Amino acid sequence: xxxxxxxxxxxxxxxxxxxxxxxxxxxxxxxxxxxxxxxxxxxxxxxxxxxxxxxxxxxxxxxxxxxxxxxxxxxxxxxxxxxxxxxxxxxxxxxxxxxxxxxxxxxxxxxxxxxxxxxxxxxxxxxxxxxxxxxxxxxxxxxxxxxxxxxxxxxxxxxxxxxxxxxxxxxxxxxxxxxxxxxxxxxxxxxxxxxxxxxxxxxxxxxxxxxx
Numbered sequence: 001x002x003x004x005x006x007x008x009x010x011x012x013x014x015x016x017x018x019x020x021x022x023x024x025x026x027x028x029x030x031x032x033x034x035x036x037x038x039x040x041x042x043x044x045x046x047x048x049x050x051x052x053x054x055x056x057x058x059x060x061x062x063x064x065x066x067x068x069x070x071x072x073x074x075x076x077x078x079x080x081x082x083x084x085x086x087x088x089x090x091x092x093x094x095x096x097x098x099x100x101x102x103x104x105x106x107x108x109x110x111x112x113x114x115x116x117x118x119x120x121x122x123x124x125x126x127x128x129x130x131x132x133x134x135x136x137x138x139x140x141x142x143x144x145x146x147x148x149x150x151x152x153x154x155x156x157x158x159x160x161x162x163x164x165x166x167x168x169x170x171x172x173x174x175x176x177x178x179x180x181x182x183x184x185x186x187x188x189x190x191x192x193x194x195x196x197x198x199x200x201x202x203x204x205x206x207x208x209x210x211x212x
């Protein structure tokens with residue numbers, strides 16, 4: 001499942017971020033230990049506000065986005081989530097789709113830091129012995145995602161720290177992106193186990209986007 005069919009209709013997506021960014025952002029929303037409601041993550045997909053033509057268009061776009069959301073969430077629950085085919089690293093200047101996907105994913109994580117923090121505190125209270133390894137693993141995932149969200153910046157920052165080989169290493173690191181994505185989801189699932197009733201919301205009808 002992807003958003004290609006929606007993005008083949010420019011008249012419906014001109015106000016959204018790129019398909020790659022949106023798919024990454026929605027995947028990041030699904031991967032939050034406490035899954036946000038649509039009224040929280042839907043604004044992350046919008047690049048140009050106040051550009052929706054009418055309620056019919058809003059409902060049409062929302063239906064596609066929420067269908068993708070449910071598909072990504074189901075894939076996480078079934079452990080079948082796959083990195084998109086377009087998420088390929090070539091070089092710092094020719095990896096736009098991957099960079100956008102990772103940027104969307106990172107934006108979603110940053111937007112749900114409070115929810116991640118709440119789950120993390122519950123885990124630390126219940127099972128503090130798990131904290132060191134989970135912290136190390138989560139930091140690794142975020143470092144990988146942020147590096148591919150802006151590889152040029154990552155290389156510049158690494159060079160400033162005296163690490164001269166990151167540009168050479170990035171193609172090899174990119175081969176682990178699928179495993180890193182699954183590890184990120186796994187960490188979220190482990191933290192979610194300490195939250196009560198985190199999936200109850202999705203037995204109800206989804207919220208529709210608000211109209212101005």
